[in-house]
Amino acid sequence: MRDPEAFIRAQTAIARPALVPEIPLHLATEITPIWQATEAWLQQEGIEPPFWAFAWPGSQAMARLILDDPARAAGRRVLDFAAGCGLAAISAAKAGAALVEAAEIDPLALAATRVNAALNGVAVATPAGDVVGAACRWDLILAGDVCYEAPMTGHILPWLRAMAAAGAEVWLADPGRAYVPREGLLEVARFEVPTTRELEDRDSRRVTISRLLP
Template identity: 45%
Template sequence: MVMATAAALTELEQEITAPGEGLDRLRLVETPFVPEVRLHLAEDAIVWWARMEAAAGRPLAAPYWASAWAGGQALARYLLDHPGLVRDRRVLDLATGSGLVAIAAALAGARQVVANDIDPYAVAAVTVNARANRVDVTAQAGDLLDADIQVDLLLAGDVLYDGEMAARVLPFLRRAAAGGAQVLLGDPGRGHLSATGWETVVSYPVPTTEPSVDPAPRPVRVLRPA
């Protein structure tokens, strides 16, 4: 995993400095709902993915890190608007993708921020995006969903994107909450969250950069365990 992450970081650094324009490029842009954070995002993540797979000659994981997902944007917005939730605390951003939520936590004054993902490209994206925003975030590779964690604040932005993932993530979040962590979840209503067991903290109309999705704002909730 270390070698894969190092290789992915080298590729992303080459991508973001390469000249040229087009749908298959990465660009450093302000996040639509969280303009305080800039991210290296794909003009079109699917087109970028196709080019990278062709160059690699093998399938690559879907580049979830190359878009600003609505649930992550809502959670990042909430943290920046309520820095007292984060200040001087140990924070874990689960399935971080681009690192948006982790970067927002760092900007809000967290003492320590770990951004975790299983995709080496996402771990690399956290590194380049944290660098662009001049914050300290520890990018961590690996699957934590069967582990016990010790953090003050556990953040999960838009992690319930399919039923299989939800079936693993939700018990993990409940265990973390039972162990004393404060848990916040950003959810745009993808249909994989039970109506019970969670309460809404705030709801935002959030635009998205997700591929093949209407960019018009959609209601997104920030939730905590009831």
């Protein structure tokens, strides 16, 4: 039986995100080799990019905010939605959250989160499947860089607003993507996040963290 966690360890190197050097992660440095390796390992072509192999600007900004102000997550039930490598989830666990879950529809992303959580000595639950449509069981939902495509935004935004209406504090961390909502947001913080030309068309992204209103 193939071991996704062993695959991730073999195909990445331990690195520290520019904005959150306190948290080491198993990361790739180039998009094409890890993408090709993932397709070969899955024996499947035309897959989505391996988002789990990089520390994206939105997740870095949320992690920085939480580590700088741990009370935002301490004692709370936290969901890292579309978690990628699990960076925001790990920061919440380090801040003393009562429970941390990472949600992803990509099983390799969940495996990456487990590998990275173990590297940092924290507990992050990784339930399988799409949580969109689930009843609210969290106090804080972290959604980093999720509004980059119209279908994705249309699928998740009504649910995230429903979570806010149910009492959760929902953060959107947006680095200037096209489909972020223009209304119903309350700005919380801004960060300038160094980026790589492997992923972005510039050397840094200004990330705005906003609270999503019901």
